Amino acid sequence: MSASAKKRKGRATGAPESSGHVAAAAGKTPAAAERVRPRLFLIAGPEAGEGEAAEKALAEALAGGDVAAVLLLPGDADEAQFQRRAEGLVPVAQAAGAAAILAGDTRAVGRTRADGIHADVDSEDFAALLESLHPDRIVGAGGIRERHHAMQAAEQGADYVFFGLLDLVPEDEAHPKTIALAGWWADVFEVPCVALAGAAIASVTGVALTGADFVAVRQAVWSHPDGPRAAVAEANRLIDEAFASADGLR
Template sequence: MEFPQDQETETPVNRPRLFVITPPSFETASLAVSLEDAFKGGDIASVLIYMPEANSKELQTAAETLVPVIQAGGAAALIYGDTQVAGRCGADGAHVDTSLEDVKLAVESLQPAKIVGAGGTKLKHEDMEAAETGIDYLFLGRLDLEEQASPHPKTLSKAEWWSQLFETPCVALGGNTIASVEEAAATGADFVALKDAIWQHAEGTAAAVAEVNAILENHPFEDMD
């Protein structure tokens, strides 16, 4: 399964796209409203429902509310760390960052009907091993670290390395500011991921998404034909 295209154009977007990550804890009804508003700001490729401390029941309850909102906005709804919840709630896929064996199991159980993303790698050979499983994207950056204003230097260097050499799309995690999108997009990554920069924007989520897309428009991919 592929990521949905920009609904406004219904054509492939030849530049990085926004990959939104939910806060690790939230009030579901309030977040659903913020998500609906976010889509008014422009293109969002996917939203990762990230609840690392939740049990399966809590995750599924939240996902049953959020997945329809995400899909109505034209984005792929991804579930963090639980392939069974991803299947039960009708999500578009799952994000796995626990182990290579877990990634392999996710690929076997979900593809080709659903998206499987992997992350949590530390070394380049781990990145390549993950890609060899057939994942749909490789996530570069640590979800469990406190966000800084700029992307982590290792995230930037690995994203630049990966985007130049490999076909599997990569996601570069930005910082907690909209300005950090510039550095992440400059690596050539297929997607730029943001957390707090979206949810804590002073003018709301729609304004945040609009600002991100304006930056991403200035980073077209090189024509490889």
């Protein structure tokens, strides 16, 4: 087993960086001895809007508090449409200090100067993505349904593993399997993990308590009754509370 998949002595440090370089939170440095507060990982699909409306909504969300990374999803858009959308959103994310990651489109990553790509670990070209994009860009592994998929991604050199399926209709709470996988991974492995919260903002608490390095939020932000800025602020408050609660039990 490679060093990236060995049992860790502490929590992973840092976060993906918007510079495009894979940093400590991408599993490239030894884990810190102390626990580290989870950070938000914002997902923006079609529900975030289109065109200038999407750019405004993303900027508003990022003004709400700490966000480590933004994952842009194409939805039903074709390659050209997704690239145009990313051209507007990538600079918004990066200007706020968040890494901009695109789902599955290597050409759009290069053309928009995004910081990385998110791809299914079982895709035939995952290894090729790692070879072509490392070390300058982040390569994250999604589509993980079983433990061995996550370990495979870590062995290959993925910068993070993502627990939660993006194509499922979300429930208010995080999926039980997501919670189980994140808790297992956080206690054992050094490569950072991202765990997907549910459609209700309150679900952030349960995900943060797993020890995941990043808490992914999607519908909980874009459908929040008080808007995306309030949603991100609330999500960060819930992470703070969960982290303090878990720290007090040590």
